[in-house]
Amino acid sequence: MRMKYLFILFVSLFSFFNNSFGRTIPEIIDIGIFSGETINKFNFTVTHGRYLVCNNKHEKLLEITPFSTITFERKGYQFNILRNDSVLFTEIDIKLQGAAFHNSFILNPSNRNLELRGYDGDLKVNVKNGSFSLVNSVPFESYVAGTVQWESGFNHHDIFYQVQAIIIRTYALRNLNRHSGEGFHLCDRVHCQAYYGKTTEASIISAVDRCRGEVVVDRNNHLLNTVYHANCGGETVNSEDLWSEALPYLRSNRDTYCTDMPGAHWKATIKADDLSNFLQQRFGYNPSENEWKGIKGFRQSSRRHHLDPGERIQLRHVREHFGLRSTYFSINADGEYLHLTGKGYGHGVGLCQEGAMRRARHGYTREEILKFYYWNASIIYLETEEAW
Ligand SMILES: [Zn+2]
Ligand SMILES: [Zn+2]
Numbered sequence: 166m167r168m169k170y171l172f173i174l175f176v177s178l179f180s181f182f183n184n185s186f187g188r189t190i191p192e193i194i195d196i197g198i199f200s201g202e203t204i205n206k207f208n209f210t211v212t213h214g215r216y217l218v219c220n221n222k223h224e225k226l227l228e229i230t231p232f233s234t235i236t237f238e239r240k241g242y243q244f245n246i247l248r249n250d251s252v253l254f255t256e257i258d259i260k261l262q263g264a265a266f267h268n269s270f271i272l273n274p275s276n277r278n279l280e281l282r283g284y285d286g287d288l289k290v291n292v293k294n295g296s297f298s299l300v301n302s303v304p305f306e307s308y309v310a311g312t313v314q315w316e317s318g319f320n321h322h323d324i325f326y327q328v329q330a331i332i333i334r335t336y337a338l339r340n341l342n343r344h345s346g347e348g349f350h351l352c353d354r355v356h357c358q359a360y361y362g363k364t365t366e367a368s369i370i371s372a373v374d375r376c377r378g379e380v381v382v383d384r385n386n387h388l389l390n391t392v393y394h395a396n397c398g399g400e401t402v403n404s405e406d407l408w409s410e411a412l413p414y415l416r417s418n419r420d421t422y423c424t425d426m427p428g429a430h431w432k433a434t435i436k437a438d439d440l441s442n443f444l445q446q447r448f449g450y451n452p453s454e455n456e457w458k459g460i461k462g463f464r465q466s467s468r469r470h471h472l473d474p475g476e477r478i479q480l481r482h483v484r485e486h487f488g489l490r491s492t493y494f495s496i497n498a499d500g501e502y503l504h505l506t507g508k509g510y511g512h513g514v515g516l517c518q519e520g521a522m523r524r525a526r527h528g529y530t531r532e533e534i535l536k537f538y539y540w541n542a543s544i545i546y547l548e549t550e551e552a553w
Contacts, residue, residue, distance in 0.1 A: 188388075189550040190338065190378060193286065194308050195349040196301045196360055199274065204297040205239040207274040212283065214265030218246075221258040228264070237290060237297055244292050257297070261288040269363065272299070282362035291348075300349045305549070307363055309334050310373040314364035316393075317518060325525035326372030328534050331544060332391035332516060333358055335380040338547075339388045378549060381535055381542045383414055389539050390415070390515075396428030397517035398493040398509025400468050401538065407481060407514050414540045415514055417468070422527070423520035428510035431490045437461070437503050443486055450477055461498035468493055468513075481512075515539065 211231045218227040218235070229235060236247045237257070244257040261270070263286060270288065273281040286303035303311075312333045313326055321329075336358060341350050343357060351357035364370065381389045390404075390412060397420050404415035423429060441457070444450040452460060452473065460472060470492075472478040480492035494507035509517075516538040524534050535542045 188338070188547060190305055190334075190547050191341075192305060192549050193302050194305045194337065194341075194351070195289075196303060196308060197344060197347060197349040197352045198272075198282075198284070198299045198301045198360075199279070200352040200354055202274070202276060202279065204274050204276065204299065206237065207272055207297065208234050208236050209261060209288065210234040210271045210273070212269045212271055214263050214268030216268060216270065217262045217264050219260045219262055220256060221260075226254060226259075229261075239296065244297075257290060257292050259290045261290070263287055283365070285363050301353075303363075305334075305337075306373060306377060308337070308360060310370050311363045312337075312358045312360045313369050313373060314366055315359040315361050319366060321368075321522055322525035323368065323372050323375075324529070324531055324534070325522045326369055327376040328516070328521055328525065328531050329393075329518070330373045330376050331379050331381055331531065331535065332393060334378075335388050335391045338380060339390060376531070378546050379544050380547055381539060382545050384541055386545070389542055391539065392512075392515035393518055393538075394509075394511025394513055394515065395517075396423045396426055396510040396519040397513045398429060398491055398507070399424045400493070400513070401515070401517060402468065402492075402513035404514055406470050407512050414542055416540050418537065420517050420520045420537075422523040423517050424508075426519035426523060428490075428519050429508060431494075431507040431510070433487070433489055433494075433505045433507065435487055435503050435505065437498065437501055439487075440483075440503060443483075444478060447482070447486070448478055461496060461503065463496040465493055465495050 211229050211233060213231065215231070216229045217225045218229065219225055234248070235253070238245050238247060243255065245252045246254040246257070246259070268287075269283060269285045271281050271283050284301050284303065285307040286301055289300040289302065291298045309330050313329050316333065317326070317329050337351060340357060344350060344352055353360040381391060383389055392415070399420055401418045401420060403411065403417045405411035440460070441452070444452065450473070456473060459474060463472060470480060472480055472483055483489070484492045489505065489507065491507055491509040491511065491513060493509045493513065494505045497504045497506070521534050521538065524537070532544060535544065
């Protein structure tokens with residue numbers, strides 16, 4: 166018996182240390198930037214500090230100072246680094262390494278759909294699959310601040326920005342290995358979290374600084390899966406209704422704070438034929454006349470998960486196929502058209518951003534907001550792992 170208790174004690178201590186306090190925040194995080202884009206040419210311009218251009222043997226090839234630019238360009242099968250139109254190097258396995266106390270730069274790709282972006286930290290440049298592959302090695306808290314801006318925008322309450330920073334930080338730490346096979350921690354797209362460069366917004370930077378190192382954990386001190394969405398439409402969703410896993414802190418809640426916010430309501434019109442074709446082709450479902458009548462008058466006063474009474478068609482598939490803002494909608498038929506009246510914006514699991522924004526303005530604390538959207542969550546502080 167004693168051995169058994171010792172073993173249980175050992176296992177719980179191990180999981181306790183392994184999952185929270187034994188964990189630290191890396192000082193630097195590697196983000197794959199412009200991921201999913203084909204980059205054939207871009208300019209790198211120093212905006213602050215100075216940069217050493219180093220090869221993969223850590224040899225310094227060049228030093229660049231503020232407002233000087235070098236260009237990376239693909240010419241056929243050849244990849245060049247140029248300054249003032251003359252080729253400096255043709256070997257592309259390069260690190261642009263900041264050498265001053267604070268270093269930042271701007272990247273300006275020639276792709277028409279992309280605008281220039283500013284970054285802190287270092288840049289690794291490689292060639293992968295015939296175009297440039299870029300990794301920003303960025304101080305962790307600078308990544309958090311940039312992501313707060315891209316995931317939530319401007320002019321929000323300080324408490325909301327702190328809440329957003331805490332859940333972005335937690336999400337990043339929980340998913341650090343997501344892209345390990347590609348040579349970086351996280352990508353810069355919504356797949357991980359949107360990070361289209363650093364922020365220069367003072368209110369965001371100071372909010373991130375005020376909650377530096379703070380993360381949210383469950384009762385067992387495990388980092389939470391801090392998913393979030395723009396607006397829940399008045400009712401959040403259980404995790405298992407969207408994904409297969411039922412998490413005890415991702416439970417459905419009635420939210421009265423977001424129902425007058427910009428993302429609360431939406432309308433869409435689809436063709437009745439398009440819906441019936443979709444049901445038939447995707448699920449082999451041919452509704453009877455009576456069932457079709459039910460679908461044409463489909464109502465949700467509180468959230469439902471299926472479109473049909475037989476519970477074959479999950480609403481998330483309908484949302485996905487027709488590009489709808491949420492699964493929380495009702496239907497009115499009008500001849501060959503179906504008018505959809507919807508509530509909310511996003512998947513509805515976890516924190517509702519617009520509900521949290523309004524709660525912050527109404528004087529709720531960070532703990533109150535986080536505990537409302539993540540049941541029994543607590544905030545703890547993790548220290549940064551200093552680089553040696
Ligand atoms: Zn990703
Ligand atoms: Zn909400």
